[in-house]
Structure formats: structure tokens, C-alpha cells
Amino acid sequence: MEKALVLSSGGVDSTTCVAMAVERFGEKNVSTVSVFYGQKHSKELQCARAVAEYYHLNHYELDLSPVMEYSDCSLLEHSTKDIIHESYGEQLEKKGGSGIVETYVPFRNGLMMSSAAALAMSIYPDDTTHIYLGAHADDAAGNAYPDCSREFSETMGKAITLGTGGQVLVEAPLVNWNKARVVKEGLRLKVPYELTWSCYEGGEKACGTCATCIDRLAAFRANGVEDPIEYQ
Template identity: 60%
Template sequence: MKVLVLFSGGLDSTTALAMAVDKYGNDNVVALSIFYGQRHNKEIEAANAVCDYYKVEHITLDLSTMFQFSDCSLLAKNDDEIPMESYAEQLKKTNGKPVSTYVPFRNGLFLSSASAIALSKGCSKIYYGAHSDDAAGNAYPDCSPAFNDAMNTAIYEGSGRQLTIEAPFIGITKADVVKIGLDLKVPYELTWSCYEGGEKPCGKCGTCIDRTAAFEKNGVTDPLLLK
């Protein structure tokens, strides 16, 4: 079996990539990284480094024009400040809506694009790294089990029943993801999760807070904080 991994260069997608390589071998894994107009290139640089480490084919795709009308705070064209607090704190102010760093239907677009490429590359499965913490409180609704099930049905039927998607972390937490990755000896020092593009993680944005806590729950320090 050949697998395509939707790959950002962050903690979750790198763990998914490691799982795919461990299960299917690097010759049967293709990584797809998508630029969507984010403020920095750190994720893409990290993705390149991780793909070199695992020696997998790496494809990049630019979908930034799809989000030209979005006011998401993650995008380079937006001057709004990225919230420097946990997702739980942010959700207290959204009245049930997603957080400001939610890119409109991003995973839907990513998975649709990945499906076209996966079929062209002879893949029969797509991995992506959605987990339960991201879906909690409707912070990122395109990481929820309901979304995953609906997209899997659409992609399976729309591909002539040749392709399925798998979110191996959909029912577990980020701390659980880190545990899996530590067991697989994932090179987390090569990854990047922070919404800012500095030399070191800011430690204050929602994803930094979640990442740091996930490592701490496993009794270790995030290797990016040791550099």
C-alpha cells in the first residue's frame, strides 16, 4: 500500500508521517505540504528537514489564493495580532465560533487537494494529524470526528472507492500523540508548531502552550526549548 501524508512540518503531522513510514516503509510514503498564505515559512522549512530525515518524497502545493478573502489572524495579509493565550481562554470570547487562527475549511480544501494528488501518485490512503484537543470546544471544527467521517465518505465515493482518509489521532490528545512519537523516536527537534516565525517558539500562542504541555505530560521537555 502507498500512503500520502498531509504534512505541515508540525508535531502532529510529523508523528503521522513517522507512523506511516514505520508501517509502510519510506518508499511507500509521499508527504504533501501546502502553503496557504501563513505569516512565515518556518513550517515549510521544518517539513523539508523532516522529509530529508525520513527520506520520503516531498510535494509542495500553493493554495494561498484560496484564502485571499479570509480574515484569519494566521495569514500574512492580516495585521491582527495572533492571540497569546490558550485555546480554552480564546473560546470563552468566541460565542461558540472557531478561534481566530482557524483558517476557513482548511482541512477540507487540503484533503480534497491531497485526494487528487494521492490518486495520481497511486496512493490508496491519506493520513492527517487531527486530534481531539484541536476539535475541543469547536476551536477547529475541521478536526472533529464528524468532519473526518463525512470527508472520508465523500473522498471514498468520489474516488471510485479507491481512496480513504485516516486520522489516527482523532480520538486522542496531543499528549497521547507525543507519547506515540517518543516511542517512534520522532525527531521533534526538526519540527515547528509556533504561529510566530521567530528563531525560537514564542511559548505564548495557543499551539505553543498545547505543545509544551503535551511534552510535560510525558515527563520530557520539548526539544525546541532546549536549543
């Protein structure tokens, strides 16, 4: 039997992956997992739970925050840095067109993929499990998030498959798409984007000015639709 375990942050990209997995495998064969890594707010975890409930999926949560205890990434609750309210393009321009951005959490995708592989073997011991990762091309551009690249997901995927005896496979279906293309697919699948959260800030409404809000708003505009969440 084939199963899917989707890494779910409660955002646009991972929720689109949830819908893609449900369409492919059926909701009875799909689970989601979200990760607390010490982030400043719990909005994404709340949204991941809401998405799982919407699709009637089993949902798991992992606490990987001790690993990030020593990082000063601006997304972490103990960080001394403020979140930068600029687009990724503006941030990369200051780095000469390429470089890791301040909101990169050290090796987060690698850590989550490895943990998801262990979870998959535990909850689906007799099945082949496809881990879905929602990384897309915009995040990898300029090496802003090096663990979002196609090369990274493919290489980690090979290691995970080898390390699980072929039982766990990695899928990164959005890795060659920009965010507008992700939203286009989500609209086709009728993804409940009103349940999602992308903002790096944890207010009642999304800020609209951090890099991920800017990208999200642009992606919905590119598809000629209004983003269903509220902004300040």
C-alpha cells in the same frame, strides 16, 4: 499496492503521523505533502521538508494561497489581525465555552484533504492511497477548529473515497487522542521532534505564549520530557 500520503505541516501532530505511516507501510511507500496557504511565515514548510528528508520520503508542495486571499484569519500574511497569545481554553471561555477561534483558517483541512486526494491519484495512479490527517481531539474541543473533528474527517473521508472510486482512503489516527497522547506515541516511534515547528509566530525561536506553543509545551511536560526545540 498500498501507499500513504501524509499531510505534513512540519508540526508535532503531522510528523507523528509521518512516523506512523512509515512504520505501517515502509518509507518507500510513503510520501508527504505540505501546503502554502498564505501563512505569515515559512517555518512550517521548511520543517516539513526537513522531516521528509529525515525519513527519505518524496515530498510535494501545493500553493493554495489564492483561495485564502479573501480571509482575514490572523495566521495569514495579509491579515490585519494580530495573533492572540492566549491558550485555546482562555479563548473558548470568552466565547461561552464553544466557538471558532481566530486562528481557524477557513475550511483549511477540507481544502487540503481534497487537494491531497487529487495529488494521490496523480502520483499513485495504480495504487490504493491512504491520506493521513493529523487532526487531534484537543483542536476539535469546543468547536475551536470544526474541521479537526472525528465527524468531519469521517464525512470528508467518505466523500473522497466515493469521488476517487475507492482508490483514496482517509486516515485520521490521532482524532480521538489529546496532544499528550500524540507525543507519547511519537516518543515510542522516536519521532525527530527537534525538526518540528508549532509556533504561530515565525521567529528564530518559538514564542512559547501562543495557543499552539502552550499546548505543545504541556504535552511534552505530561510525558515527563523536555521539548527539544528552543523557546524565547
